Amino acid sequence: LSCKVLSSVVTPCYCFVSPQIRVKPDNTGVVTDGVKHSMNPFCEIAVEEAVKLKEKKLIKEVVAVSCGPQQSQETIRTALAMGADRGIHVDVSGKDYENLGPLQVSKILAALAKQEDAQLILLGKQAIDDDCNQTGQMTAALLDWPQGTFASEVSLEGDKINLVREIDGGLEHIKINTPAVITADLRLNTPRYATLPNIMKAKKKKIVTVKPADLGVDVTSRLEVLKVEEPPQRQAGMKVETVEDLVVKLKEAGRV
Amino acid sequence: MAAVGALSRIARLGSRICKNRVTLSGNSQRRGIAACIDPSHGLTDEQKEFQKVAFDFAANEMAPHMAEWDQKEIFPVETMRKAAQLGFGGIYVQPDVGGSGLSRLDTSIIFEALSTGCVSTTAYISIHNMCAWMIDSYGNKEQREKFCPDLCSMEKFASYCLTEPGSGSDAASLLTSAQRKGDHYVLNGSKAFISGGGDTDVYVVMCRTGGKGPKGISCLVVEKGTPGLSFGKKEKKVGWNSQPTRAVIFEDCAVPVANRLGEEGQGFNFAMKGLNGGRINIASCSLGAAHASVQLARDHLLVRKQFGETLSNNQFLQFKLAEMATKLVASRLLIREAAQALQEDRPDAVAICSMAKLFATDECFNICNQALQMHGGYGYLKDYAVQQFVRDIRVHQILEGEVFSLSLAFLFVFCHILVWLLWFHVRQL
Numbered sequence: 035l036s037c038k039v040l041s042s043v044v045t046p047c048y049c050f051v052s053p054q055i056r057v058k059p060d061n062t063g064v065v066t067d068g069v070k071h072s073m074n075p076f077c078e079i080a081v082e083e084a085v086k087l088k089e090k091k092l093i094k095e096v097v098a099v100s101c102g103p104q105q106s107q108e109t110i111r112t113a114l115a116m117g118a119d120r121g122i123h124v125d126v127s128g129k130d131y132e133n134l135g136p137l138q139v140s141k142i143l144a145a146l147a148k149q150e151d152a153q154l155i156l157l158g159k160q161a162i163d164d165d166c167n168q169t170g171q172m173t174a175a176l177l178d179w180p181q182g183t184f185a186s187e188v189s190l191e192g193d194k195i196n197l198v199r200e201i202d203g204g205l206e207h208i209k210i211n212t213p214a215v216i217t218a219d220l221r222l223n224t225p226r227y228a229t230l231p232n233i234m235k236a237k238k239k240k241i242v243t244v245k246p247a248d249l250g251v252d253v254t255s256r257l258e259v260l261k262v263e264e265p266p267q268r269q270a271g272m273k274v275e276t277v278e279d280l281v282v283k284l285k286e287a288g289r290v
Numbered sequence: 291m292a293a294v295g296a297l298s299r300i301a302r303l304g305s306r307i308c309k310n311r312v313t314l315s316g317n318s319q320r321r322g323i324a325a326c327i328d329p330s331h332g333l334t335d336e337q338k339e340f341q342k343v344a345f346d347f348a349a350n351e352m353a354p355h356m357a358e359w360d361q362k363e364i365f366p367v368e369t370m371r372k373a374a375q376l377g378f379g380g381i382y383v384q385p386d387v388g389g390s391g392l393s394r395l396d397t398s399i400i401f402e403a404l405s406t407g408c409v410s411t412t413a414y415i416s417i418h419n420m421c422a423w424m425i426d427s428y429g430n431k432e433q434r435e436k437f438c439p440d441l442c443s444m445e446k447f448a449s450y451c452l453t454e455p456g457s458g459s460d461a462a463s464l465l466t467s468a469q470r471k472g473d474h475y476v477l478n479g480s481k482a483f484i485s486g487g488g489d490t491d492v493y494v495v496m497c498r499t500g501g502k503g504p505k506g507i508s509c510l511v512v513e514k515g516t517p518g519l520s521f522g523k524k525e526k527k528v529g530w531n532s533q534p535t536r537a538v539i540f541e542d543c544a545v546p547v548a549n550r551l552g553e554e555g556q557g558f559n560f561a562m563k564g565l566n567g568g569r570i571n572i573a574s575c576s577l578g579a580a581h582a583s584v585q586l587a588r589d590h591l592l593v594r595k596q597f598g599e600t601l602s603n604n605q606f607l608q609f610k611l612a613e614m615a616t617k618l619v620a621s622r623l624l625i626r627e628a629a630q631a632l633q634e635d636r637p638d639a640v641a642i643c644s645m646a647k648l649f650a651t652d653e654c655f656n657i658c659n660q661a662l663q664m665h666g667g668y669g670y671l672k673d674y675a676v677q678q679f680v681r682d683i684r685v686h687q688i689l690e691g692e693v694f695s696l697s698l699a700f701l702f703v704f705c706h707i708l709v710w711l712l713w714f715h716v717r718q719l
Contacts, residue, residue, distance in 0.1 A: 072342075108335060108338070111335065111339060112339065112342070115339060227343050227346060227347055227376050228376075229343075229376045230377030230378070230392065231377055231390060233336060233339045233343070234336070234390075236339075237336060
């Protein structure tokens with residue numbers, strides 16, 4: 035497969051390492067001040083897979099992409115230290131960033147894929163802060179490309195891709211054409227640690243900054259978050275003496 | 291869809307906490323970063339990357355095993371080799387012989403992070419690094435090419451031999467003799483308390499080739515398997531159990547003159563220069579332990595309830611934790627300043643490295659000790675990591691410049707300065 039460019043999306047997500055996640059007092063979201071950001075674990079797996087394919091000489095180049103404020107560049111640097119060749123930082127900040135959702139990101143990715151003439155887009159299956167699991171699928175739809183989601187095994191065969199997907203029923207084997215979108219699941223690989231020499235080499239690799247407008251993408255959100263609440267407190271359970279009691283109680287609670 | 295949901299929740303939980311791909315065991319403790327003691331403040335982006343790799347490695351490859359290594363006295367060769375693959379085998383060794391070519395400050399940051407995973411192993415890695423650096427800095431082309439690549443990849447491990455049964459603080463009075471016989475030196479004597487001794491491959495030995503005092507000391511590299519090189523019994527220690535400690539014995543041990551670093555009589559000079567970096571490294575290890583202990587203490591205070599509320603509501607404990615956090619940050623700043631001074635070869639480098647070691651090892655031990663106290667009875671159980679941090683860093687106050695002797699050295703210098711100032715003042719009058 036003479037792959038021109040492999041685009042890998044790295045989503046900087048809030049990796050909550052504080053003991054407790056707290057909802058903001060005005061119920062508009064969760065508290066993010068002082069919380070460390072790091073690369074989304076599934077995106078790490080996607081980057082690792084991309085770098086592996088490059089090492090097998092099946093693809094030519096790995097481009098790491100991130101959408102967000104200036105800090106997103108740190109996540110791109112991590113991807114570069116893992117072996118990506120160059121980075122594209124799509125600058126989205128402030129209110130636009132707070133409202134950035136899968137639809138907007140997938141529009142950006144579709145535009146970038148066309149611009150870079152990419153043959154393959156590898157993403158993490160979902161971000162661990164919002165768990166949307168939509169970006170990959172939407173990107174494929176916008177580009178009208180085949181998609182292989184929840185991939186736990188990827189192999190290239192000529193200009194087709196053999197994929198094993200993790201689904202509820204077990205494992206599904208499919209074969210899709212390129213260009214395609216693949217989303218990485220947990221068991222696809224174990225991401226490597228960046229080595230000290232690679233971190234230093236990454237400094238010399240290029241990160242280009244673009245704005246969504248440059249790509250012709252409108253990032254206005256079609257969604258409005260009305261309220262964010264903590265899950266209800268766990269209620270105490272109840273003990274019953276007989277099975278008849280159980281059925282009565284279940285009927286009372288409207289469960290049967 | 292339920293299965294996918296459950297799977298992703300488990301994955302998310304696993305990813306969120308310690309980035310472990312293994313399910314959480316009851317014993318694995320989260321090491322989150324509280325914002326005010328965050329060790330990445332003030333670092334460059336590149337240094338933050340180094341630190342991140344080191345923290346991840348410590349959390350994933352070291353922390354889950356630290357108790358077992360301590361209990362079973364395992365020297366974790368495979369894990370250390372994995373660390374070497376990331377570049378941790380020769381952090382401040384030149385790249386042309388396989389090192390990572392980083393600065394003293396980068397090194398301090400890395401050891402501090404690794405230490406949160408296992409102090410004893412990190413301390414050994416720092417000793418190994420010092421040996422590799424010594425050969426890199428003071429060896430000739432042949433010696434550098436012969437020894438450094440294997441040391442940087444940890445294909446071979448190194449030990450540093452200075453201390454003897456009769457000379458600890460008074461290192462210059464060492465007795466191990468090296469008599470020149472043609473193209474060999476014949477070594478006789480013994481070294482004590484050698485970290486890694488018996489299990490390591492390369493020994494950097496300070497021995498006496500000339501007369502008494504520091505000017506008679508030279509530095510020789512001795513390889514394991516050399517006839518006449520033997521080892522004492524493995525010492526049983528309170529901590530630092532993931533590295534074996536043995537006496538190293540020389541009985542008519544013939545070492546090629548080609549293995550001498552630099553000229554005869556330069557050995558003590560090398561040793562003193564090495565100790566500056568060694569002090570920063572050991573202090574950095576103490577720092578990591580203290581950082582981990584503060585987080586463990588905080589986690590415990592948030593969970594343990596007495597008198598109807600969590601201990602975190604107790605004002606005394608709040609004040610105590612705040613003090614611990616303050617001393618931690620103060621230690622960290624002093625160590626990083628010392629690293630910077632050493633890197634720039636400033637005139638105050640020796641003094642500030644000693645000050646950093648003196649201050650940080652003492653304060654960090656107190657921090658770990660107080661963290662243990664905050665755990666109450668549980669702190670005394672080996673199921674809880676905090677006791678291992680306390681045991682492991684206690685020795686940092688002893689080696690690489692014993693704190694009382696460092697204090698004496700200061701007192702000596704300080705008195706001299708006082709006398710001089712008085713004299714100057716009197717002259718002015």
